[in-house]
Amino acid sequence: MSVKEYNIKLDALCKTLQLGKMVSEAEPIPGGLLHKMFRVETHSDIFAVKALNPNITSRPDALQNYTRSERFAQSLAVKIPSLPAKEWDGSTLHEIDQQMYQVFDWVDGKSLTSNEISPKHAEMIGGILADIHNNDFESHHLNINHVEVVDWHQYLLIGLEKGTEWTSLLSDYMDELILWNHEAVKASKALSKQQIMSHRDLDPKNVLWRSEFSPIIIDWESAGMINPSLDVIETAVYWATDRGNIDQDRFLAFLDGYKRIRGEINADWENVLSLGFQSKLAWLEYSLKRSLGIECADEAEQKLGTDEVIGTIGELKGYTDRIPELVAWLKS
Known part of the structure; x- marks a missing residue:
């Protein structure tokens, strides 16, 4: 450790x-x-x-x-x-x-749970993301994070040596992980020139509501360069997800809020959604390192890493299953 x-x-x-x-x-x-x-x-x-x-x-x-x-x-x-x-x-x-x-x-406010979010909340956050994307922050000198191929077998072998509880799950999804990683690498190369500075983690836990429709955006540490269409989709999914399902009304309300300020979104949605594997795979790798004691501060953080490994693999599977539905909504 x-x-x-x-x-x-x-x-x-x-x-x-x-x-x-x-x-x-x-x-x-x-x-x-x-x-x-x-x-x-x-x-x-x-x-x-x-x-x-x-x-x-x-x-x-x-x-x-x-x-x-x-x-x-x-x-x-x-x-x-x-x-x-x-x-x-x-x-x-x-x-x-x-x-x-x-x-x-200190802000007297609360984050909304998934079942508390309404289409109106989603629309407001879509508009805020559009305002973020309209920034004039000097970012031309910033490095663009390219997706790298991860040696998932290496983490599996270490996990087997340590007897960690997620080894069977990781082994079962090994072929899928390699495929998702390959698709993200390919999409990253195709979309590398379309980048913008953004929050990059604008999910419900990072928005405090001081009253029903008075949000404040917190936790900016993940801010950096990202494909704007990917940022839109990932954030729309955050605000539309309720108990594992994506609410179409909330998803489309988010897009309406964004487009009201930034206009129509012209994107290669297949590549954008393939690039969507990137953040989830990066979080999975970090969680593997924590769970294995490679990069953690204490036992509580190591346990958190183990829990996140299991949860993130489930999220990756769920994301894969949702892609056809998301493409249909985006092209409708």
Whole structure:
């Protein structure tokens, strides 16, 4: 297991940034898949504090990526309801005893569950994504992430050696994983010149609603270059999915909200949907690394990796089954 572990000292963070003295013990915020979040109340205010996963911040380009994603969120804050990280001395990243943090204003709001989302909510988010895509953020110098071929057999062999619970499932889907990976690589090459800067993870958990129709977009760390049509489809599916099924009314409402601002979408939908395997396969590989102890901070994160391996394979299968239906809706 990785030696990179959390070293969380919220009292020291509050003192260094002069947030005020904590009035009670920090309250963990559940639901995060990558980092640890806390509600921190001090004598001066209430904050959301993100303790960044040390196994992620130790990557070569991680801190630069965090800085750029927050600059992107800041640049959009005058156009859309965005919650960027707070700055001190020109930086949104704060290190205390080799632990990195981000601090946000606390927002009294909630994320919607899948059965709470209406077509109106989906339409609003479609419009917000269109506004994000209309950005003038300087991104011509950014690298485009190409899809790579993954050695899935390698992870299976390590899993068999360690006796992990997902080995039979991974073995059963090995041929499909190789095929999906190949299709994503092929589509990536075909669509590589059509890229735009975007949030890239605008699913319901990353939108807080302060009232029924008053959203604010959070968690910009995944912001980067993406094919705009892929971003539309992935986000539309996020907001249309309810108990494993895609609600056509919500899906089309999302597209209506987007097209009202950006106009009709002219895309090679077969390649776009093949490229849709990319993010799911990348998350599967990361989850395999966590589950195997290659890249995780503690046993809880390792268990989360195991759960996500099983869940992500199911999502990949479900996505494959839905592609014909999505193509029909998009071309209707």
